[in-house]
Amino acid sequence: MFADISAQHWAFAIYVIGAIAICLTMIGLAALLGGRAQGRTKNKPFESGVDSVGTARLRFSAKFYLVAMFFxxxxxxxxxxxxxxxxxxxSGWVGFIEATxxxxxxxxxxxxxWRIGALEWSPRKPQLNNKNTD
Incomplete structure (x- = not known):
C-alpha cells in the first residue's frame, strides 16, 4: 500500500503535518503563556492612548469603490x-498589433x-442657463 506513494508525496505529507504542528504549538503556547488579566479597561479599544469617541461605522462614498475598481x-x-x-x-508584429x-x-x-464624469471626485456644479425670456 505504501510502496505506491512516491517520495514527493511523502515530502508533502511531512510538510503539511509539520505546518499543522507548528500552528498548534504556537496556539498552545499563547494559551499557556499569555496574560489573563481581566478588567474594565481591557475591554476598551486602544487608539494610541486616546479614548475613542463616536462610532467606528463610517459611511464611505461610492467614489472610493469606483477608484478601487479602476485600480x-x-x-x-x-x-x-x-x-x-x-x-x-x-510574438513579432502580430503581438505588437494585438498589444496596440x-x-x-x-x-x-x-x-x-472621463467623459461621463466617473473620475471626478467632487460633485458637479449645476450649470445655469443665462437665457433671457423677455
Missing amino acids: VIFDVEALYLFAWSVSVRE IFIGLLLIGLVYL
Missing part, C-alpha cells in the same frame, strides 16, 4: 502588458469614464 482594471492591464513585453520578440489594439481599447474606456 484593479488598470492593474490587470499592467500585468498583461508585462507578460507581452517579456515575449515581445517571440489592447491599449487602444483601454484608452477608449478611460476616455469614456
